[in-house]
Amino acid sequence: MRTIKLFSVIVILSAITSFSWAQTVSQSNKSLYKAFEMSASEGLNLQAAAKVGIQPVYGIFGIGTQFLSEDYKWAFGLGIGTHLMKQEKQSLNLEYMIYHVNQNEIWTDNYNNLQQVKLHYSRRLGEKVSVFGGPSLNLNIAENKESFGHTFESTFAPYDIYSNIGDNHTVKGWVGFTLGIRFDK
Secondary structure: OOOHHHHHHHHHHHHHHHHHHHHOOOOOOOOOEEEEEEEEEEOOOEEEEEEEOOOEEEEEEEEEOOOOOOOOOEEHHHHEEEEEOOOOOEEEEEEEEEEEEOOOOOOOOOEEEEEEEEEEEEEEHHHHHHEEEEOOOOOEEEEEOOOOOEEEEEEOOOOOOOOEEOEEEEEEEEEEEEEEEEOOO
């Protein structure tokens, strides 16, 4: 758990650093990367993400909701990404995201975390518009011990191919797919 918290701090600092660098770099610099995307997946049914950085690494801020379930869930998160391949008409991106998942309330006090590794292939449709899609590896880690006066049980995972219930945390993992549209420069 300590490793996850440490990595979370590193991702947050990386996103802030990428944003700071992006503000100081001239708009004409071709290494500047800015993008906004909207997508759908099985975990976060609708999501939006803003990306900014200096190529090849960029920071990501994302927000999403899972509305195709019995109870209301929303999440926000930070991440880091890179272009494995970037050509004029297509690209291949590898991204890592950490989300805090809120369930049935505006803010969930319990630890309820979604971690994703995404591999997205995108194809350019116009000067600034691309469609993208690709697989994701998902891991939902939720605190299951009694805290804040109740026992918390996360229902975020749409299904699981890996599950482990420990004394303090429940872990569920699954493979997913994301499809979306990107507006970038």
